[in-house]
Amino acid sequence: MTAFFQSLGMSFEWAWTIATICGILLIALPLMLGVAMIIYADRKIWAAMALRRGPNVVGPFGLLQSFADGLKVFLQETIIPSAANKGIFLIAPIVTFTVALLAWAVIPFNSGAVLADINVGLLYVLAISSLGVYGTVMAGWASNSKYPFFSAMRASAQMISYEVSIGFILICVVLWANSFNLNDIVLAQKGAGLGFVNGFWFNILLFPMWVMFLISGMAETGRAPFDLTEAESELVAGFQTEYSSMSFALYWLGEYANVLLMCALNATLFFGGWLPPFEIPFLYWIPGFVWLLLKILFFFFIFSWVKATVPRYRYDQLMRLGWKVFLPVSLGFVVLVSGWLMFTRYGA
Amino acid sequence: MIHVFAFYLFAVLTIASGAITILARNPVHSVLWLILAFFNAAGLMVLVGAEFIAMLLVIVYVGAVAVLFLFVVMMLDIDFAELRAGFIKNFPLGMLIALVLLAEIVLGIGAYKAGAMHLGTPDGTAITAPGVSNIAAIGQLLYGRYLFLFEASGLVLLVAMIGAIVLTHRQRPDSRGQNIARQNARRPDEATINMKPEIGKGMTL
Numbered sequence: 001m002t003a004f005f006q007s008l009g010m011s012f013e014w015a016w017t018i019a020t021i022c023g024i025l026l027i028a029l030p031l032m033l034g035v036a037m038i039i040y041a042d043r044k045i046w047a048a049m050a051l052r053r054g055p056n057v058v059g060p061f062g063l064l065q066s067f068a069d070g071l072k073v074f075l076q077e078t079i080i081p082s083a084a085n086k087g088i089f090l091i092a093p094i095v096t097f098t099v100a101l102l103a104w105a106v107i108p109f110n111s112g113a114v115l116a117d118i119n120v121g122l123l124y125v126l127a128i129s130s131l132g133v134y135g136t137v138m139a140g141w142a143s144n145s146k147y148p149f150f151s152a153m154r155a156s157a158q159m160i161s162y163e164v165s166i167g168f169i170l171i172c173v174v175l176w177a178n179s180f181n182l183n184d185i186v187l188a189q190k191g192a193g194l195g196f197v198n199g200f201w202f203n204i205l206l207f208p209m210w211v212m213f214l215i216s217g218m219a220e221t222g223r224a225p226f227d228l229t230e231a232e233s234e235l236v237a238g239f240q241t242e243y244s245s246m247s248f249a250l251y252w253l254g255e256y257a258n259v260l261l262m263c264a265l266n267a268t269l270f271f272g273g274w275l276p277p278f279e280i281p282f283l284y285w286i287p288g289f290v291w292l293l294l295k296i297l298f299f300f301f302i303f304s305w306v307k308a309t310v311p312r313y314r315y316d317q318l319m320r321l322g323w324k325v326f327l328p329v330s331l332g333f334v335v336l337v338s339g340w341l342m343f344t345r346y347g348a
Numbered sequence: 349m350i351h352v353f354a355f356y357l358f359a360v361l362t363i364a365s366g367a368i369t370i371l372a373r374n375p376v377h378s379v380l381w382l383i384l385a386f387f388n389a390a391g392l393m394v395l396v397g398a399e400f401i402a403m404l405l406v407i408v409y410v411g412a413v414a415v416l417f418l419f420v421v422m423m424l425d426i427d428f429a430e431l432r433a434g435f436i437k438n439f440p441l442g443m444l445i446a447l448v449l450l451a452e453i454v455l456g457i458g459a460y461k462a463g464a465m466h467l468g469t470p471d472g473t474a475i476t477a478p479g480v481s482n483i484a485a486i487g488q489l490l491y492g493r494y495l496f497l498f499e500a501s502g503l504v505l506l507v508a509m510i511g512a513i514v515l516t517h518r519q520r521p522d523s524r525g526q527n528i529a530r531q532n533a534r535r536p537d538e539a540t541i542n543m544k545p546e547i548g549k550g551m552t553l
Contacts, residue, residue, distance in 0.1 A: 013349055013350055016350075017350075085374075085376075088376075088377075088380070118399065119399060119481045119482065119483070120399050120400055120403050120482070120483070123400070123403035123404070123407065124403055126403070126407055126411075127403050127406035127407045127410070127411065130406070130407055130410065130411025130412070130415075131406075131410060131411065133411075133415055134383070134415075137415070137418055137419075137422070138380070141376060141422050149422075152422070153419065153422075153423075156415050156416075156418070156419050157419075159415075160411075160412060160415055160416075163411065163412075167407075180483060316526075320528070
């Protein structure tokens with residue numbers, strides 16, 4: 001895009017600045033719209049599994065429900081508890097929301113269609129996702145209230161635990177793709193399964209990694225069945241207890257943007273990203289971002305499905321799963337994958 | 349133009365947030381400012397072309413160390429009056445430490461300017477060749493030339509980890525841990541017994 005603005009007669013620096021701002025808007029605005037629609041989809045899927053109708057009043061099929069909710073919270077009063085630490089209390093939801101948007105900068109939407117094509121793309125994703133916990137922890141502490149504080153402590157322990165295994169899983173993918181750049185990882189999946197299936201999921205060494213990544217992703221985003229940070233039966237509403245109006249809505253939007261990001265990462269790392277699922281020439285007529293979108297929607301359906309059907313974990317079970325099951329297994333697979341590559345790809 | 353602007357932005361923010369870390373009255377605020385300082389330091393690393401180190405700085409320090417730090421500081425029950433009570437008494441010691449640190453920095457910069465060592469020379473000869481990514485360059489050094497030092501540092505960390513576990517672990521023979529495998533293997537017909545006690549007899553389990 002920089003080249004296009006340069007062809008209009010701008011200097012490189014101005015062209016780069018404007019191209020970057022356009023890129024950010026091109027990603028962030030559809031993402032916001034997508035988050036609003038995905039909340040509707042989540043509620044509809046959830047309702048269908050519970051044999052209910054779900055939102056069906058506002059607009060055709062209830063499609064405008066999220067926008068009505070957004071307008072409602074926008075018009076409400078922002079209540080700040082008098083004992084709260086005001087500055088941090090107000091910054092916390094902004095941190096959550098911003099961090100949820102930041103990682104989208106490195107997701108490739110098509111061949112070369114990525115805002116920041118950096119060498120360390122996957123490390124960047126890992127770095128940004130490790131920041132996600134701060135919004136929750138700051139909110140829990142700044143609220144100066146018991147339940148949010150419990151929630152903050154749970155959140156920090158939970159996210160650190162699952163980040164470790166996510167790191168090892170990503171290392172396996174990086175080893176196989178031989179790159180940290182997300183676009184290169186997508187291209188490495190071209191014909192990865194018998195020269196016909198695009199995606200690492202078909203690989204027998206990486207398929208278990210994908211299953212673990214999906215589960216860890218749910219724990220990392222605090223979705224059911226790992227939503228212990230906002231377990232309403234124990235902690236009222238967790239870290240969001242004292243929040244109201246737009247600051248509450250920012251948490252809501254941030255959570256769904258994070259979930260969409262996890263879906264996009266699943267699609268990009270294991271299911272071929274913007275590549276079509278199979279290596280058939282006419283499938284390439286459909287543009288790449290459509291494939292990516294379809295894959296994201298597929299994974300989002302899995303996330304909603306799990307949310308609707310699986311009961312919440314107990315906290316010690318959550319910790320056990322993270323440290324005693326996922327960590328050793330993923331560490332073992334790092335050794336296994338690197339050993340396999342050593343003997344096959346680099347051995348000869 | 350833009351990189352000069354970015355450098356001064358990151359540099360000023362690093363120093364400012366570092367200063368506020370010390371000056372902030374509330375320890376939780378201190379930790380949060382420290383996190384901002386880490387973050388801006390990572391920005392500076394990106395500017396000199398060390399993107400791998402920058403990402404590791406964010407992942408390790410901001411993502412793990414600072415979270416645990418925040419975790420501990422948040423749970424402290426802090427009495428601010430008590431914190432400030434020993435200020436005058438400890439002031440000379442604090443000044444002494446500050447002077448030692450300052451002398452070390454001055455000495456370090458002086459030695460660097462004198463050009464005695466050629467590790468990272470001011471003319472930029474230490475920068476890796478273009479085309480070789482950060483990760484590949486670091487990997488070749490760590491797993492090639494410095495392999496034994498690297499493994500030795502790994503051993504040191506292992507010893508530290510085992511030490512921490514030995515110091516904090518205590519055996520509690522009276523606590524009944526869960527046996528997950530046994531729980532999972534349990535079936536409803538083992539867990540429930542269907543009995544038909546005769547009237548007036550009662551029963552024993």
